[in-house]
Amino acid sequence: MIVARASITRVNEVFNEEPAINDNDGDPELTVKNGSVEFRNVSFKYSEEAEKNILENINLTVKEGEMLGIIGATGSAKSTLVNLIPRLYDATEGEVLVGGENVKHYKFKNLREGVSVVLQQTMLFSGTIAENIRWGKMDATDEEVIAAAKAAQAHDFIMEKENGYDTELGHGGNTVSGGQRQRLCMARAFIKKPKVLILDDSTSAVDTATDAQVRAELRSDAFKDITKIIIAQRITSIMDADRIIILDDGKICGMGTHDELVKNNEIYQEIFVSQQEGVLAQ
Numbered sequence: 663m664i665v666a667r668a669s670i671t672r673v674n675e676v677f678n679e680e681p682a683i684n685d686n687d688g689d690p691e692l693t694v695k696n697g698s699v700e701f702r703n704v705s706f707k708y709s710e711e712a713e714k715n716i717l718e719n720i721n722l723t724v725k726e727g728e729m730l731g732i733i734g735a736t737g738s739a740k741s742t743l744v745n746l747i748p749r750l751y752d753a754t755e756g757e758v759l760v761g762g763e764n765v766k767h768y769k770f771k772n773l774r775e776g777v778s779v780v781l782q783q784t785m786l787f788s789g790t791i792a793e794n795i796r797w798g799k800m801d802a803t804d805e806e807v808i809a810a811a812k813a814a815q816a817h818d819f820i821m822e823k824e825n826g827y828d829t830e831l832g833h834g835g836n837t838v839s840g841g842q843r844q845r846l847c848m849a850r851a852f853i854k855k856p857k858v859l860i861l862d863d864s865t866s867a868v869d870t871a872t873d874a875q876v877r878a879e880l881r882s883d884a885f886k887d888i889t890k891i892i893i894a895q896r897i898t899s900i901m902d903a904d905r906i907i908i909l910d911d912g913k914i915c916g917m918g919t920h921d922e923l924v925k926n927n928e929i930y931q932e933i934f935v936s937q938q939e940g941v942l943a944q
């Protein structure tokens with residue numbers, strides 16, 4: 663009995679704890695005005711007890727409309743870095759700014775209306791393809807749904823399905839392939855016309871030709887004013903970005919264009935050479 667009571671108390675303690683992140687201090691009137699993103703002396707760790715920072719003193723300014731590529735080994739904290747932008751986590755030290763404002767000054771709803779993220783673990787819901795895309799903008803017209811699907815290179819495979827946009831996705835979206843899931847999730851992010859678009863390894867399961875088509879789309883006028891932050895494993899996915907940063911163990915250890923990094927950055931050269939060998943071996 664005593665044991666049971668002790669555990670009930672513990673459960674209550676857990677449930678009564680304030681969630682670590684809230685938007686109580688957010689200004690309901692404040693919306694994301696432009697797509698600039700800035701990290702000022704940002705360090706981060708997932709738990710207070712952890713000894714080592716996962717991100718270490720990140721300073722980075724991304725201009726409105728810029729395309730920033732991020733590359734780095736697995737575990738180098740690429741996802742952690744971008745997840746601070748829509749406040750999935752808060753910086754342990756330093757500040758993250760979107761549209762010139764500290765992300766903590768926004769209500770979640772307004773911040774996330776301005777910042778669209780396609781997470782590395784893509785999520786689809788049961789419901790139709792159209793409903794899944796429209797999740798990004800509930801009042802979108804059919805034309806907007808189709809335009810977003812086209813930009814994400816999803817329209818053609820959708821039309822090949824017997825019920826097209828009305829195709830029911832099973833629980834967890836298991837009626838589509840991995841690459842198709844990624845494209846539907848990109849369409850959902852595109853339809854919002856956000857100020858900041860973040861793609862976390864969002865074309866890893868699509869073929870290189872489709873990947874190139876998505877990139878061409880992101881370079882088009884429709885995306886001109888949208889800040890694009892793209893995490894990729896393949897250098898080809900980000901080599902035409904305005905700027906590329908290389909993360910190594912939570913630190914920025916190189917920044918520049920593809921041509922600059924190929925000349926000057928050892929880690930980038932290593933990745934580039936290893937991926938070219940991969941191509942030659944095929």
Ligand SMILES: Nc1ncnc2c1ncn2[C@@H]1O[C@H](COP(=O)(O)OP(=O)(O)OP(=O)(O)O)[C@@H](O)[C@H]1O
Nearest residue numbers: 708716734735736737738739740741742743782863
């Ligand atoms: N929710 C979490 N709680 C605790 N540690 C985490 C969590 N998510 C990631 N980590 C740790 O933080 C570090 C950075 O992880 P992160 O997922 O940001 O790397 P990544 O560069 O995105 O890797 P990948 O290329 O595999 O996607 C890793 O050591 C990882 O184990």
Ligand SMILES: [Mg+2]
Nearest residue numbers: 740741742782
């Ligand atoms: Mg990741």
